[in-house]
Structures are given as C-alpha cells and as structure tokens.
Amino acid sequence: MEKQSKPDGRKTLVLTGASRGIGHAAVRRFSSEGWRVLTLSRQPFDDNCPWPEGAANHVQVDLGDADSLGLAVADIRARLEEDGGYLHALVNNAGISPKLDGGRRPNSIDTPMQVWRQVFQVNFFAPLLLARGLFEELNAAQGAIVNVTSIAGVRVHPFAGSAYATSKAALASLTREMAADFGPHGIRVNAIAPGEIETSILSPGTEGMIKDIPLRRLGDTKEVADTIYYLCSDAASYVNGAEVHVNGGQHV
Ligand SMILES: NC(=O)c1ccc[n+]([C@@H]2O[C@H](COP(=O)([O-])OP(=O)(O)OC[C@H]3O[C@@H](n4cnc5c(N)ncnc54)[C@H](OP(=O)(O)O)[C@@H]3O)[C@@H](O)[C@H]2O)c1
DSSP, rough: OOOOOOOOOOOEEESSSSSHHHHHHHHHHHHHHHHHHEEEESSOOOOOOTTTTTTTTTTETTTTHHHHHHHHHHHHHHHHHHHTTTOOOEEEEOOOOOOGGGGGOTTTTSOOHHHHHHHIIIIIIHHHHHHHHHHHHHHHTOEEEEEEOOGGGTTSSSSOOOOHHHHHHHHHHHHHHHHHHHHGGGGGGEEEEESSBSTHHHHHHGGGGGGGTTTTOOOOOOHHHHHHHHHHGGGGGTOOOOOEEESSTTTT
C-alpha cells in the first residue's frame, strides 16, 4: 500500500507522556518538522506551552485506567477522522517507575501486587491497546510505532524496581511480536531503550552511575527525541523490530 498523508502533506503523531521529559522533547522535535502532534497525559494541557493547536490536540487520560483509555482511543480516532483518518506515528512513551517509602527500590519480594498491576497497565498494556485501537489509521498511513523501553529491561538496575524492569522487558518482547504482526500491513514497530536521561524519573544518586557510562555523562531528552524521530521517518523505512540503545554505551 502506498504511504498516505493529508492533502496538505502534514503528518500526524499520537504521543503518550508528552507533558515533560522525553515526551516533551519529542513534541518539540516533531512540531518543528511540521507534524500535528496529538498528546496524551494525565495533566490538562499547560497554557504556558507555545505549540499552536496544543490545547485542541491534547487528550487528558490516565493510561492506568483501561476504561478511560478505551474512551480516549475513540476520542483520538474521531480527531484523526477530521484529517482523513491517517496516523503516521504512535509513540508509546509514558511510563511509571514507582518507589517504596523513602525512595527505596521495590524488588520482586516487596512490591505490592496492586503496584505490579498498575505498572503493567501503564507501561505494557496501554501501548498494546493504543496500537490495536489505532491500527486502521496506522494502516491507512503506512505508519510507524515506537515503544519506549529501558536499559532496566535487560539488567538489574540500582534504582528502577522489579515491576518497572519486567514491564519494560515485556514491552521489548511485545515490540518483536508487533513487528512480525503489523509489518505485513506496512506498519513498522521499533523500540528505543534509554539509559540515564536527565528527567524527573531519575532517582537521587544517578550521578554516581556516570563513571560506568562510556560517554561519561547523562543523556539529554533531545538526543532521545531525535532517535524517536528517526525511527518514525522515511530514513528508517527498512528498520522494523529493532530496539535502539540510547545510553552512551551503558549496555556494553
Ligand atoms: N529518563 C530516563 O532516564 C529513562 C530511562 C529509561 C527509560 N525511560 C522511559 O522513557 C519514558 C519517558 O520517561 P521520562 O523520564 O521522560 O518520564 P517523566 O519525566 O517521568 O514523564 C513521564 C510522562 O508520562 C506521563 N504519564 C505517567 N503516568 C501516566 C498515566 N497513568 N497516564 C498518562 N500519562 C502518564 C506523564 O504525564 P502526566 O504526569 O501528566 O500524566 C509524563 O508526561 C518512560 O517510558 C520511561 O520509562 C526513561
């Protein structure tokens, strides 16, 4: 199927977790390239944000609530219909990494079961439900999906808890499954796995890890957004089922 876009050639992105951190940097990057960006997060749109049409393109939803997410998918589909029903990219970026009292790392013994369920709902099931719910529009545009995983998905991390780490490992596996299932429909599915990126999700003490990162520094949100953009662009037209490390070599 040939790639489709609106008559004015403008592309559309659906992005979760756009209100700060990596997601915020992604809004900047895609907007600067002329994309329409539909944003999803729990907070209402911040009027201090300068994006034109930002408020009109924001969907306030708690991804941890499966019923609300179903309503949000219907809302997004209606908004995409205004532009002909094309979706060029879905970026599943929102994620949570809960801590125990005092900021302690929750491990596989002491993480409460409701926390496991909440983490998997936001970090794993929401990406799946969004991808399935928006399949028709992604198919129409021959679009791309990027799932944001983590270095914690492949090794025990000093701060990220067990529920977070296993949800990201599951999301990486899901990326592989989706690449096989969505690929024949012309939809590419990839992941990016950030290391230590300067955002509010980082724990105090992360600076101590810098000595073990080959590039000897934390990553910047813009560097992650640039990789996400690449995977959604035509420059990556034969990249499918990849998980790209964005971690300064921390994985080696
Ligand atoms: N920063 C790092 O070093 C790092 C490393 C590895 C992986 N990652 C991954 O990269 C992604 C972005 O991380 P970040 O550091 O930019 O995170 P962040 O600064 O904590 O931002 C998280 C975003 O997710 C949204 N969000 C959280 N829970 C939500 C929910 N239930 N429903 C809807 N939106 C929700 C937040 O918006 P609201 O609060 O408005 O809902 C916010 O926009 C995450 O998946 C994270 O696991 C980050």
